[in-house]
Amino acid sequence: MITRKSGWMDEDLEIFSDSVRKFFEREALPHNERWNQEGKIDRNFWNKAGDAGLLCVTIPEEYGGAGGDFRHEAVIVQQEQWTHFSGWGNGVHSGICAPYILSYGTEEQKKRWLPKLATGEMVAAIAMTEPGTGSDLQAVRTTAKRDGNEYVINGQKTFITNGQHADLIIVVCKTGDVSGGAKNISLVVVEADEVTGYRRGRNLDKIGLHAQDTSELFFDDVRVPGDNILGGDEGRGFYQLMQQLPRERLIIALGSVAGMEAAIDVTVDYVKQRKAFGKALLDFQNTQFVLADCKAEAVVARTFVDEYIARLVRGELTPEEGAVAKLWACETHCRVVDKCLQLFGGYGYMMEYPIGRMYTDARIQRIYGGTSEIMRLLISRAL
Numbered sequence: 437m438i439t440r441k442s443g444w445m446d447e448d449l450e451i452f453s454d455s456v457r458k459f460f461e462r463e464a465l466p467h468n469e470r471w472n473q474e475g476k477i478d479r480n481f482w483n484k485a486g487d488a489g490l491l492c493v494t495i496p497e498e499y500g501g502a503g504g505d506f507r508h509e510a511v512i513v514q515q516e517q518w519t520h521f522s523g524w525g526n527g528v529h530s531g532i533c534a535p536y537i538l539s540y541g542t543e544e545q546k547k548r549w550l551p552k553l554a555t556g557e558m559v560a561a562i563a564m565t566e567p568g569t570g571s572d573l574q575a576v577r578t579t580a581k582r583d584g585n586e587y588v589i590n591g592q593k594t595f596i597t598n599g600q601h602a603d604l605i606i607v608v609c610k611t612g613d614v615s616g617g618a619k620n621i622s623l624v625v626v627e628a629d630e631v632t633g634y635r636r637g638r639n640l641d642k643i644g645l646h647a648q649d650t651s652e653l654f655f656d657d658v659r660v661p662g663d664n665i666l667g668g669d670e671g672r673g674f675y676q677l678m679q680q681l682p683r684e685r686l687i688i689a690l691g692s693v694a695g696m697e698a699a700i701d702v703t704v705d706y707v708k709q710r711k712a713f714g715k716a717l718l719d720f721q722n723t724q725f726v727l728a729d730c731k732a733e734a735v736v737a738r739t740f741v742d743e744y745i746a747r748l749v750r751g752e753l754t755p756e757e758g759a760v761a762k763l764w765a766c767e768t769h770c771r772v773v774d775k776c777l778q779l780f781g782g783y784g785y786m787m788e789y790p791i792g793r794m795y796t797d798a799r800i801q802r803i804y805g806g807t808s809e810i811m812r813l814l815i816s817r818a819l
């Protein structure tokens with residue numbers, strides 16, 4: 437069991453962290469293997485998480501949330517890694533979609549959607565990426581055209597986390613000229629059960645995160661009410677997305693820090709009991725040095741990301757710092773897990789050992805939420 441005390445933790449957060457761990461041990465881990473085989477978690481896990489107060493922890497109580505702050509979100513993210521429960525799309529649901537609605541939604545929108553997200557009655561997804569564009573978000577081609585009191589949405593999205601379960605989808609659309617840039621982008625909310633013309637594609641076959649559903653989504657003349665545009669005004673979508681990015685990137689960075697801590701822990705256990713040439717692997721100086729390097733990288737990453745969490749809670753984290761955190765923590769995560777896997781020898785290549793899953797799960801960290809190359813671009817622009 438991993439317990440680490442960050443400077444931003446307090447006694448209440450310790451208690452919360454313990455209850456999150458117990459919840460995962462009771463409600464998730466017994467099913468983890470099956471969920472990995474089936475490519476998604478059980479739908480009712482969302483409701484159980486809602487009942488346990490784990491959804492929308494940063495959303496005020498008046499909208500059904502737990503009234504916490506980013507630190508509560510952080511506690512959940514790191515317990516997922518520490519307990520080896522990978523593949524729950526709560527980072528998107530509670531960490532991205534709910535804060536979008538809270539930050540930009542009209543009062544009516546907040547009251548309409550947030551309580552359902554907090555109980556798990558609705559599962560949320562954010563649909564930015566399209567088959568033709570990912571990093572270059574301004575090039576999206578999905579359109580939402582005004583027609584009387586409605587918007588008519590046409591287009592296709594791909595790689596959407598929670599795609600199979602989601603019934604509330606924040607869709608990045610062009611409300612203006614489709615070949616135009618940022619000013620033409622709006623966030624339009626689609627309630628899957630309320631519309632026709634919306635279709636989920638297949639659950640995509642990924643190399644990791646096997647229990648997380650990731651899908652293509654199709655929008656074919658999907659009509660939504662005119663007031664489903666987030667915040668009520670057209671053309672603000674790109675600005676809204678950019679505002680939230682430091683927070684989203686810090687969630688991913690923190691997942692990487694906790695992921696490397698978990699990888700080091702399982703590796704230390706393994707090298708203590710595995711023998712070669714008559715002694716434990718840990719007795720070889722190479723093993724000690726490799727793990728010392730990993731530990732040093734994880735401690736630096738932890739200290740650095742903890743400082744940024746404190747900055748975010750104080751409202752000081754800049755977009756550039758969010759990019760630095762994501763770039764450095766995610767690149768380091770992949771390096772550390774790779775070194776750990778090597779110490780397992782052939783067993784590291786077997787999915788029955790947690791290190792194998794940690795390795796394949798880690799690889800996405802350098803890609804989603806903006807690739808490492810895009811992080812470098814953002815950092816270099818601010819030099």
Ligand SMILES: Cc1cc2nc3c(=O)[nH]c(=O)nc-3n(C[C@H](O)[C@H](O)[C@H](O)COP(=O)(O)OP(=O)(O)OC[C@H]3O[C@@H](n4cnc5c(N)ncnc54)[C@H](O)[C@@H]3O)c2cc1C
Nearest residue numbers: 562563564565569570571595596597803804805806807809
């Ligand atoms: C498991 C998973 C879950 C995801 N979840 C979601 C989700 O919930 N919602 C969502 O909208 N999207 C999601 N994504 C999509 C993800 O955010 C994109 O895959 C990512 O942003 C990269 O876009 P792309 O795949 O189109 O790659 P591309 O943009 O085609 O990039 C290909 C390569 O070119 C590089 N590149 C691109 N532009 C530049 C440049 N200017 N300079 C240098 N190099 C460049 C990239 O870094 C990359 O290495 C998910 C993806 C995966 C795999």
